[in-house]
Amino acid sequence: MQAVICPECGREVDSDDLYEISGRKMCDDCAMERQNRPQPCDVWAVRIATNTRRSLGMQGTEGLTEKQKAIYDFIKSRRGATLEELMQQFNLKENEIRKEIAILRHCELARAHKRGNEIVYVPWDFEEVIGRSDR
Known part of the structure; x- marks a missing residue:
């Protein structure tokens, strides 16, 4: 496994731990945050x-x-x-x-x-x- 930097938070993670959300790669923490964002007009x-x-x-x-x-x-x-x-x-x-x-x-x-x-x-x-x- 190769270490890479998450483009969202700047944290170093294993390349296998990157997720693609809406065309952007990010670590699991950033991916969870992106998926669980409160919507103001809900x-x-x-x-x-x-x-x-x-x-x-x-x-x-x-x-x-x-x-x-x-x-x-x-x-x-x-x-x-x-x-x-x-x-x-x-x-x-x-x-x-x-x-x-x-x-x-x-x-x-x-x-x-x-x-x-x-x-x-x-x-x-x-x-x-x-x-x-x-x-």
């Missing part, structure tokens, strides 16, 4: 999360992890944040921040919003005022 996940939170009497950020609360508070305080801003602020990789955003989306706490030519993540109840910059 109707059933939203229904389950909102019904569960409602039945437990949870409101706002109750029931979230400290990291999820911090991400939500950052998004709210800035009236929107790009993926890059979130990655930099929380020192997380893209896939890690996307997982946290998906959970916030399922709880109807945050959502994506197009501002000009970029996508920003905003609080669920955010409304953009036309003709005024919110940042």
